[in-house]
Amino acid sequence: MPQHNPHPVPDDPGVFVPTQVQGWQDGYDAGISSPPNVPVTPLVRDPDYADAWTEGATSGNADGRTEGWRWAYFDGAAQPDPQGVGRPYEPRDSGEYGQEHGSAFTQSWACVGELPLVVILAQFAPGERGGEGLTGRQLARACADKGVSRLYLPVSLFSSGAAQEGTGDPLTDAGYWHGTVHESLDEAAPEAIDYVTVRQIRFAALLRYAPAAEHDFFDLLPMNELLPPIRLG
Incomplete structure (x- = not known):
């Protein structure tokens, strides 16, 4: 534990x-x-x-x-080498096969980081207090209060560079696109799929959050198991 x-x-x-x-x-x-x-x-x-x-x-x-180690993806940690031996981060089975769109999100990477959870908290529980090390526990408490076991956020899987003018949205300001928080994969998946299709972008994912006490834990489910072959950040 x-x-x-x-x-x-x-x-x-x-x-x-x-x-x-x-x-x-x-x-x-x-x-x-x-x-x-x-x-x-x-x-x-x-x-x-x-x-x-x-x-x-x-x-x-x-x-x-x-x-198990967790990848600090949105903090700019280096991407795992797909050909590497003994690499610290390993993909897992997402367990989402029962969903209509589950076949596009079969892989899961264990990640950590407060940045995307701030976005999820702002959308899922407006007015709740994040930051100061409280984001994880506030999001977990909000899920418990609403009886929600999982949340999904469509996100891009690369940074196009920080926004020239701050928007107040931490993912947007860091150069990432994101969609809307949903309570199921099938609700969230079309946003990620449309993002790839309409913008002709190869790399998108669903961020899956499950309450983990105060921890900033989440899973990253890359669409079609595709990860950008570059260092992030």
């Missing part, structure tokens, strides 16, 4: 969230996506954040070794 953030979050939304909450979560995301060793703690002014980041990175590294 994945380790969890040991730093408590105040129940009162008006109370300041300790910096250690985000520090641990940021460190954990880096640790589980940076095999094989624990990543170096970044230089920051806040020692509490730095100490928590180190704790999180150690926990993430341990979980990566036991639970």
